[in-house]
Amino acid sequence: MPHFRITLAYDGSDFVGWQRQPSGTSIQGLVEEILAELDGQPVPVAGAGRTDAGVHAFGQVASFSLRRSFESRAIVGALNARLPEAVRVVEAAEVESGFHARFDARAKHYRYRIWNSRVMQPQERRYAWHVTVPLDVPAMAAAARLLEGRHDLTAFRSAGGGAGRAERVISRSEVVVPAADRLQAAPAGALVLYEIQADGFLRHMVRAIVGSLVEVGLGRRPVEWMSDVVRLRDRKQAGPTAPARGLVLVSVRYDPAVLAVEPQPFLVKNLVS
Amino acid sequence: MPHFRITLAYDGSDFVGWQRQPSGTSIQGLVEEILAELDGQPVPVAGAGRTDAGVHAFGQVASFSLRRSFESRAIVGALNARLPEAVRVVEAAEVESGFHARFDARAKHYRYRIWNSRVMQPQERRYAWHVTVPLDVPAMAAAARLLEGRHDLTAFRSAGGGAGRAERVISRSEVVVPAADRLQAAPAGALVLYEIQADGFLRHMVRAIVGSLVEVGLGRRPVEWMSDVVRLRDRKQAGPTAPARGLVLVSVRYDPAVLAVEPQPFLVKNLVS
16 A cells, blocks of 8 residues: 655644544544545544644644555645645655654654743734743753753653653754844844754653743743753653643654655655754 | 823734724724723724734834823733733823824835745745745845835725825835744745835735735746836736735834823833834
């Protein structure tokens, strides 16, 4: 059976998340329905990251098999013609039959967006956490750096997030203030971004890290507290879980070897950085 | 009677525009209702720019008089407590009684956002015009420059836009590709901006200019055609009207003399560039 990879961008505001739920609309559910109609049989779709309700994506990756053969271009066309505007397929490629979007992922890049100004910019209300008190960004940046490397991250795993190994390698943990404020007509420093890349993520991990970084940014905790939190491995010692709407799955990395078997995958346009 | 100026940011997607209409929700209507309740009398509010349905603002300015005296801070608080999240007051100041947000405006800055990529980024779907064919941005930039200066802009005035003088001074007319694409996880060059500042605008003027610039960007017209269009003063010779959702009123300029009489206006935070 031909096997495919697709890359998706979505506005997660009005969905119950990537994953199918007993009720409500999921992105996985939408994609599976359309593919089932296309292929005339149920098509289970595996996503790289199980983004929660309200979480967005620029570069979610999913994999599935079809009974019938399709050109990648036709898959992109069929999906985008039927998906709501809040979900877009930006790329499709035929891949080796063993490829699995989640199990083969080497690293994922998430971004968390904070709007740090007394008044929320209306255009940002679905895409950022509004923190009204001015944040100490250099302190947050220093605290973020302490997370780089291999750690047991139990401290940032939500209840119900399983009991498996919590050791992960964080290859990037950085707080950034984009220079583009002028073009967004934003007050200097209003947009504060947290960029994290790791080989795996625990349930609500990025949001718990951001909640903790904001504790540092508000001056409630010193920079080094972040290391203490990691060491204690106790979720109750970390900060609160930041809201879902600020989170974006930016991209997923794979070994080139497991990727497209096609000479030229149909890349609609590289939405992924 | 104490007289005030407020600055507003809004997501225009779900409104009939700034101005009150026989039906539907307008931003002016929302503000007038809240102020009337606050002051116990009808409060007519004048806006600097009559943004159409779907057009956004980072820095709309409005003026009004109240019978009772209020601190600027209280006006911001009262409005933001009652306005929907899609509309925010970012500043208020008491001003001289003669101040009028529209008649005293010296210049207004509008931005138009184009998403130039085969697939629309879902987060941009309410805030940009989706143009799928790759645009010749240098040609558009050259054509935009031809509009700087004093011109009769009848060519860009919509039917029903009045018959008054159409001469305006455009002090900035620039096509820009922001360098911030990396942070937006956008494909290089996907976001194309048009920045225009003028001493006044005709009905649908920015959208007609953008529709014409896109004709140049698609290679359907040469750069110099833009000057011909202006010279002919015939709306039918210009390009189509670009969709409302890409347009943002960024800021309004006034002479410092007509502005705040307060020593320290209550500036929530300068959302305006």
